[in-house]
Amino acid sequence: MGERAPGYELPLLLFAAFRDAIDRAHADLAEHGHPDVRPMHGFVFQAIGTHGTTAVELAARLGVTKQAAGKTITALERQGYLERAADPRDARAKKVRLTARGIEVLELSERAFDAVQAQWAQAVGEQRLADLREDLRTLAPGELFRLDAPGWFGTGR
Amino acid sequence: MGERAPGYELPLLLFAAFRDAIDRAHADLAEHGHPDVRPMHGFVFQAIGTHGTTAVELAARLGVTKQAAGKTITALERQGYLERAADPRDARAKKVRLTARGIEVLELSERAFDAVQAQWAQAVGEQRLADLREDLRTLAPGELFRLDAPGWFGTGR
DNA sequence: CATGATAGACAACCAGATTTACTATATGGT
DNA sequence: ACCATATAGTAAATCTGGTTGTCTATCATG
Numbered sequence: 001m002g003e004r005a006p007g008y009e010l011p012l013l014l015f016a017a018f019r020d021a022i023d024r025a026h027a028d029l030a031e032h033g034h035p036d037v038r039p040m041h042g043f044v045f046q047a048i049g050t051h052g053t054t055a056v057e058l059a060a061r062l063g064v065t066k067q068a069a070g071k072t073i074t075a076l077e078r079q080g081y082l083e084r085a086a087d088p089r090d091a092r093a094k095k096v097r098l099t100a101r102g103i104e105v106l107e108l109s110e111r112a113f114d115a116v117q118a119q120w121a122q123a124v125g126e127q128r129l130a131d132l133r134e135d136l137r138t139l140a141p142g143e144l145f146r147l148d149a150p151g152w153f154g155t156g157r
Numbered sequence: 158m159g160e161r162a163p164g165y166e167l168p169l170l171l172f173a174a175f176r177d178a179i180d181r182a183h184a185d186l187a188e189h190g191h192p193d194v195r196p197m198h199g200f201v202f203q204a205i206g207t208h209g210t211t212a213v214e215l216a217a218r219l220g221v222t223k224q225a226a227g228k229t230i231t232a233l234e235r236q237g238y239l240e241r242a243a244d245p246r247d248a249r250a251k252k253v254r255l256t257a258r259g260i261e262v263l264e265l266s267e268r269a270f271d272a273v274q275a276q277w278a279q280a281v282g283e284q285r286l287a288d289l290r291e292d293l294r295t296l297a298p299g300e301l302f303r304l305d306a307p308g309w310f311g312t313g314r
Numbered sequence: 315c316a317t318g319a320t321a322g323a324c325a326a327c328c329a330g331a332t333t334t335a336c337t338a339t340a341t342g343g344t
Numbered sequence: 345a346c347c348a349t350a351t352a353g354t355a356a357a358t359c360t361g362g363t364t365g366t367c368t369a370t371c372a373t374g
Contacts, residue, residue, distance in 0.1 A: 007270025016297035113164030
């Protein structure tokens with residue numbers, strides 16, 4: 001019969017671990033000259049990638065409306081992490097690309113997450129961490145980049 | 158050296174699994190007559206417990222300001238899940254307690270999470286799931302009930 | 315070339331948390 | 345008993361960030 005853990009514990013643990021990873025990574029980013037990068041920006045940069053995207057494509061990838069994606073892009077553009085350029089293939093579209101500063105954050109955040117992972121591997125062992133990842137791949141469905149969470153969350157009404 | 162997974166994958170997996178559990182549980186709740194219960198309410202109920210709490214205590218437990226906790230309480234009170242009663246020991250305080258309807262949701266959500274857990278156990282095996290939980294207990298720090306996530310999240314500025 | 319679909323931007327609105335400020339009550343020292 | 349300070353709760357203003365609705369410009373298809 002295995003464990004007698006209450007069912008609600010596991011989701012909370014998943015979230016707490018997630019949160020811990022993000023917090024660690026961003027503490028690291030803050031130390032390296034990017035204190036204004038918000039928790040999810042790393043994933044936004046990841047979703048944009050080094051090749052760039054359009055706002056609509058990004059919105060689909062993040063699971064938010066194109067307007068929300070547009071706002072995020074505008075904000076990150078103002079902070080110098082992104083730039084918009086006209087798409088030569090399509091006069092409607094604008095390519096969103098990471099600036100040098102954006103790429104720096106992307107790389108820093110990759111390294112930060114790697115560090116967290118290494119720390120975790122040390123805590124539970126390489127094999128157990130690999131198992132954990134494998135099992136989560138089994139359990140976690142579909143698209144990984146879903147950033148509509150702020151709205152999905154929420155306690156009041 | 159084990160896996161060559163990019164460091165950002167694991168956090169995303171953690172969050173995706175968390176989200177999946179919540180969504181499943183709330184689909185279940187909706188089917189059982191509580192379609193208006195929001196994703197995090199189950200945890201709020203859990204944090205209140207069957208013995209009740211005060212707003213300040215709840216706020217501390219959830220990791221939000223007492224004002225935010227107060228708003229949540231008011232909302233859930235309007236929906237008939239909670240009730241406030243004067244605390245005989247302290248005329249300033251008001252005890253927040255679950256109504257019968259609130260307790261029903263608490264129990265339903267416990268069962269729903271148990272069902273998710275059972276489903277997961279079937280997917281990866283009892284032992285692997287037990288290991289996963291144990292490892293997460295090692296990795297996830299401190300307080301589990303931190304519901305300030307909506308503010309903590311967020312992509313724009 | 316006309317019709318419908320798509321990319322993007324703007325405005326209005328909504329949800330939910332924080333900050334600031336206030337009242338009422340409790341507690342502890344003198 | 346009294347005063348200073350801390351605490352429980354509430355309220356208002358603000359901020360962030362998402363959605364819906366609407367608009368223009370451009371593409372793609374008949």
